[in-house]
Structure formats: structure tokens, C-alpha cells
Amino acid sequence: MAAGIAGLPAAPRSLAVGLSGGADSAMLALHAALYAARHDTTLHFFHVHHGLQAQADRWRDHVHDLALSLHVPCHSLRVAVDVTRGDGMESAAREARYRAFASLARQTGVVHILLAHHRGDQAETVMLRLLRGTGPQGLAAMAPYFRRDGICYLRPWLDIDRAEILAQAEAYGRLSGWHPVHDPSNADDRYTRAAVRERLAPELDARWPAWRANLVRHARLSAEARQVLEEVAADDLAGLEPAADGASFSLAAWRRLSEPRQAMVLRYWLASRGLAMPTEGRLRDWMRQLRGLHALGHDRQMRVRHGEVWIRCVRGRVMLAAAEPGENS
Template sequence: MARWSVRWQPLFSGPIAVAYSAGPDSTALLLAAHERWPGQVIALHVHHGLQVAADDFESRGRVVCERLGIPFSSNRVQAVHEAGQSPEDAARQKRYRALASMAQEVGAACVLLGQHADDQAETLMLALSRGAGLPGLAAMAERFERHSVMFGRPLLGLPSRVLREWLQTHGHVFVDDPSNTDQRYTRNRIRALLLPAWEACFPGFRPMLARSARHAAQAQSLLDDLARIDMVQTGAPPAIQGLQALSRERQANVLRHWLRSSFGAAASTVQLDELLDQVADCTTRGHRIRIKVASGFVTREGECLVFVSPDNTPPI
């Protein structure tokens, strides 16, 4: 199990944090990290308060860590979703923020996450079902930064079955989250219905889907490079005339990159098409632009486009 960790070693110059829910995936990751870096690992637990069993997850995780001599830190969050936001997205965003905060408090060099090959396949299938672009089809990155903290997913090459078999073979205990079988959630339906069907039709399909995700990530990286080149001409925030000098496809690429990299906002296809139409029609000083994008608005301010978040007042 610990063989995955060798190429992660250069990242670490301090404590190594593991996002530990007490479930099978994070338990396998915690044990493997503890074996590879004894005395350096810290367990970070996020209590979402979304179900009665959450208290049991926290207490059982604490007991495991006490037995192993691993420091255990817990943070309770209120993962209530806002209007138009899915419960899963709300919980995920609160979880990352809580993990980053705890990691910074303990001076951790990186937070390791227990997502595995099945999670990667589910993420790609979910993106396909939503008609996602390259960022969605790239699925989950092996390494990424969020809230000024480095996160890593060292188990992406291992199926869930391998992790569970390893735990059971060595007699390690873990808890199963009952919400993982609730088919009201799309990801759970994919896990229960689609993954077995793919396995029956295409045995060993997980590495193939992972390869497709890597190809999408590479293609998106090239588009990001092109966007940075074009933004030398358009500026940031982008000047309307600078955008108009580009093809519509390159305008779209610049706007996607600007919104994503500067504000973490992703425009839908309909929103982006409407915004591109407005940019094309913007030939007079009096032309107003105000397009809903994600949770804010893209508006015209002088000769440039600006993004206004819900916390700010849109320009008049």
C-alpha cells in the first residue's frame, strides 16, 4: 500500500495531514501514510452535521488515532446549501475550507485525500452526463491548490475494492457512511448502477477512463496557455476591443480562463454564448452589458468587462 508514497516525498518538509473521515478509503490512506512517514502524520476530520451517524464517525476516528498515536484534529461545519446549490457541492466547499484552515493551523505541508479510481470514474461519468467541457472531463487532479494549501490524491490509481480488501486482510476497522448508498444522489446511482455495467462490458475500464481524463487535462492546460497569451492583448479585466480582435472561440477561452482563475466562477454554455453575443454587439459607449454568470454578474465598466460577486454592488 505504501508504494504510492515514494514520488510524493519531495512535497513534504513538515507535518503530513490526511483528510480522515473514518471510512474505508481515508482509513487506508491514513494507515499507509502512517507506515510511510511515522511520527509525521496528522489526521484532519470534518464533521458536517448532516446525519446522526456523524458523531459516531468522529468518535470512532478519534479512537483509531489514539490507538495509533496519530494526532487527531476535528472541525465542525454547517454544510447547509444555498438556493441553487446542490447539497454535495455545499458540503464539498465547506470541507475544503475547513481542511485548509486546520492544515494551516498545524503547519502541514500538504493534505492528502482518499479519493480512488472508482471516484475518478464516477467524476468523469458525472461530467459526461452534464455535458461538461474539458475542465469537467479532466475529472480530479492528482495535485491541486485551494485556499493557499496544497492537496494531493495519491490513491487515484487504486480501485475501492483493493483498498477494502487490504483493510479486511489486515484486520483494520472502518465505518461505512450510510449516505453512500442513498440513490437520491446522482453519484451514488452511478456507483450502484453504471460502474457495475461498465465492468461487465469493459473489464478493467478504470485505467482507460483515467487516461481519457489525463488527455482532457493536458488539452485544458494548452488552452490555459493560449488564454494567458491572448490576455496579454486583452488585459485583465479584459478590454472589449481586445476581445473583439480575437475569434469567437478564443474570446470564449479567454473569458472562461479569466472567470475561473480570478473568481472561481464557471459560466454555463448559455451564459457564455449570451456574453459573447453582447461583446460582438458592443460598438457604442452606451452599450450596457450585464450577464448572469455563476453566482454573480459580468458587466461593462468603461471599456472593460468586470465580474461582480454577490457581495458587491454592480456598477450603474
Template sequence: MACSGGADSTALLLACAERWPGQVQALHVHHGLQAAADGFEAQVRATCEPLNIPLHTWRVDARHAPGQSPEDAARGARYAALTEAALMAGVRDVALAQHADDQVETLLLALSRGAGLPGLASMPQAWERGGLRWHRPLLDVPGAELRVWLEARGLRAGAGWVDDPSNADERYTRNRIRARLLPVLDVVFPQFRATFARSAAHAAQAQRLLNELAVQDAAATGVGIDPGHGPRIAELRALSRDRQANLLRHWLRQAHAMADPHGGSANASSAQLEELLDQVAACATRGHRIELKVGAGRVERRGDILAWYNHPA
């Protein structure tokens, strides 16, 4: 399982070790972004050694590129490192320690950005990617309960786990939500974690149905296995605009995922998708050109199909 040395992942590591003694391995990603990083690794090692839990540490360069979110860069580097470390260790199931508060923060961030159903569905409890099965078993557990659980076992901050100092940096929106908004929600809507989780589950269910429809429409419009081979334009135009949008989102997500095995963040924006739909609607003749920047690449007309290229023009 992934362990950062913080309270949440330490609690999950100990719980997994109790549930599956002798079967658990710890994966630690050393980001090197702050002076405390060596202390995080030392804390994980101090937790693992008495329990004879094998520890695999992976060092990464998580610095962000110009124009890239530091959080997105760190997350992408972390998942890439965890995937590589798990495969090298012969692991096929990876547990992550995100909990109920993290899920609420993710949903609120999605709402603040005007996200659609994939964003409102927030974090899945289980999924498969990169040849691994990923699990988030703590999504129903508030973060405070994890600390109570640790303290009941005689563990305290600074000895049993370390607090990441960046979590208190309110320059990051997620930290402001945690510090300012969640305490208010606790007062106004004491059951908000459970009710927000239900809303996220409803969004996830609706998105699964849309995905099923998109798979059917992809087959009917000839979307190919190659990420650059999109739908045939004539069949695409025969669908309603809403179904066109759903299919195009699905196709672009698949194309991006195949071009970037670690997920990426190159999905079409709402404005880009609307412009692409307008171009498709106007494409009434064989010679009509379609060309539009979408995410990290471009969508272009290639004969009678749409194609996506993973490079800027």
C-alpha cells in the same frame, strides 16, 4: 491527511503512517448533517490513538443554502474546514482518499452534464490552493482493492472503519452511478477504470494547453490583477470567437477564484458565455452597452474594458 473514518481514508491514513511514521496528522471534518457523524469522529480517533497520530477535528455547518446543491455545500464546507485545520496544525501537504471509482463517477457526472474539458479532466492528482499542496495518491486504485488491503490487516467494516449510510442513498446521482452503472461497466468494459483515466488525462493535458493560450491572450488584452478588471474590448474582438471564449472562461474562473478563495461554483454557463460572446460581437461603437448576469455576479462594460462584479443585480 483528511480522514472521514470510512474505508478509503482509513486505508490511506494507515498507508501514510507506515510510509512516514511520526510525520502524519489526521484532519477530520465533522459535518453534523446526520446522527452518525459522532460515530465517524469516534472511529477516526480509535484509529489514530494506537498509532499516536495527532487528530484535529473541525466542526462545520454544511447545510446548503436555497437553490444550492447539498453535495456542493458539503464539499465547499469540507475544503474550507480542511484548509483552516491544516494551516492551524502547521501542515502544508494534505492527502485525500478519492480513488479510481470516484474518478470514474466524476467523469460520468461531467459527461451527463455536457461538461467541457475542465469537467472531463475530472479530479487532478495534485494541485495547490489556499497555501496548501493537495494530493490524491489513490486515483489509480479501485475502491474494492482498498477494502481487500484493510481486510488483509484484520480490519472489518464496523470495527476498522465505518460505512457512511448516505452512500447508499440513491437519490444522489453519484450513488446511483456507483450502485447501478459501475457493476455493468465492470462486465462490459473490465478495464474501464484505466481507459477512463487516460481519457481524463488527455482532457487535462488539452486544458493545460488552452490555459497557456488564455494566459497569453490575457496579457495581450490587458486583463488586470483585480478580478473585476477584464480584457480590453477592442483587443478581445480581434481574436477569433473560439479564442474569445477560451479567454473569457479563463478570466471568469480567475475572477471567481479570487472572489471566493475556496473555489466556488460560479462559472459561466454555456448559454451565458454564448450570450456574452454575442454582445461582444455587437459591441462595435464606444457607447455600446454590455451587461449580463454571469455566474454569481455580472459582466459589464466599463469604459473600454469588460468588468466582473461579485454581486447579483
């Protein structure tokens, strides 16, 4: 792990590593321990016990064994994964994990957490987003660092090949006797990411051996393009006579934009308010209504639900309004 990590201060007082016990996170933990010793940084390991596998208790104990050998405090938290969520087990487990990380960060005073996503993970993410039709901005995939719940998450290994990580894990095992755990769900093709890894990746490896590196480069270029688009959208929003709190803007000014920029600034506006992105169909329907309302002059009648808010148009201003509990469209 290099001294210069994107998003990390030059001399962080404290740092944490999300440690599952697999080869990727274990080797990141090992490198972080060396980094912390050299930079006089207080290091913590965070382990999330999902309770989804019979071996989960053993994995927790195994992680604590590694932490003990590295003289690093390890904090474990058991979570309840809501398997009834409509967006699937993988997404539910991920959300539970981030909530656990946030809780552990508050307890320890940590504001920077390292995650062990590597080149293969990034390539799989790009592939999945291509298959789901995410669009140009989504193809930037995983960012080197991002903020969530007041915490900065960092991914220093997005350009590291997993073969290199596995080689290090094997060498460490020979020296220390500690070996990573193996989560069987990582190879269970009932899960979407595992299906890409187990079914699609071998075919791509055989025909296009450099596909991972190419997709990672694609993600990096997409991230650069996304930054430019966000700068354009920010300028466009600034030209829409926004309210001081950013919760509304001028419909007439919005209509003067081209249709692609109308869509882009709506997405940017919602993101700036911390709201989820709508589907392409819903966004196009909102745009159709906004154009129609202005033409017919009865903008008071527009009100569409988006999650926990309403998007309304009143007296020529597009605005957000909180939805009351139990309130329907």
C-alpha cells in the same frame, strides 16, 4: 504510498490526511503514518463531523481509536451543512468539509492535506461530468493536486483500484481488530454519485469491465489537453492589452480572435480572477453583447451581473467592477 507524490515537497515538515473512517481514508492514513515515520514528517489526521448520520458520533470516536493506535494526533471539527443550498446535499457537505479542513490546517500549521480519492472515484467523476455536459476541460476531472484557501490538497491514489484498498483494509482488520466504518449514503441512490455507483456501474462492469481504467486514462489525456488550452488562453489574454492588475482588457483586440478563442480567453480571464465559470448560455450571451456593443459604438451601456461582480465595457475596455450590496442588474 510512494515517496514521490505529485505536488508534495521531497521532505515535508508536516502533513495531514482527511480521515472519514471509511476504508479508503483509513488505509491512506495507515500508509501516511508509515511515510511520516520514514521521512521524519509530523503527521495529523483531520476528521470532519458532518452531523448528517445518526452514527456520526460513533464514527468520530472510531477514527480517534485508529489515530491512537497509530500514535498520530487526530483533530475533529463538527460542521453545519446548509441543506437549503440550491446545488444539493453532496455539494453543501463538500464545501463544509473544505472549510473545516482549512480551519484545522490553520490551527496545526499544515499546508499539505492528503485525500483518498481512488480510480473508482475518478471514473465516476468523469462519468458525471459527461452526463452534465461539462465540456472538454471539465473532463480532466480530479487533479492529482490542487490549491484552495492557501492549502495544497493531494490525491496520490487516483490510479489505485478500490479492490486493492478494500483488500488492504480487510487484512489490516484481521491483524488489528480495527475495521472501517460504512456510510449508508454511499449506497443511497437518491444522491447523484451513489446513483452512478449503484445503478450504472454494475451494468458497465458487466459489459465493459475496463471502463474505470479507460475513463481515468481519458481524464489524464483531458488534463494534458486542458494544460495546452490554458497556455493558449494565457497567450491570448497577454495579447489583449490587459491592465497591470489583470482586471480589464481591450475589446477591439478580443474581437480579432476566433469565436472559440474568444470564449476560451473569457473563461480563462474569469478563472484568473477567482470567479466561477458561467453557463454556456450566459457566456454566449455576453459574447453577443460584446460584439454588438463594439459595432454600434455605445459600449457604455454594457453591464451584466456575474455573481458578486459586474462585467462592464467602458471606452473599449472590458472590465470587472464590484457589485454593491442589494444592487440589481
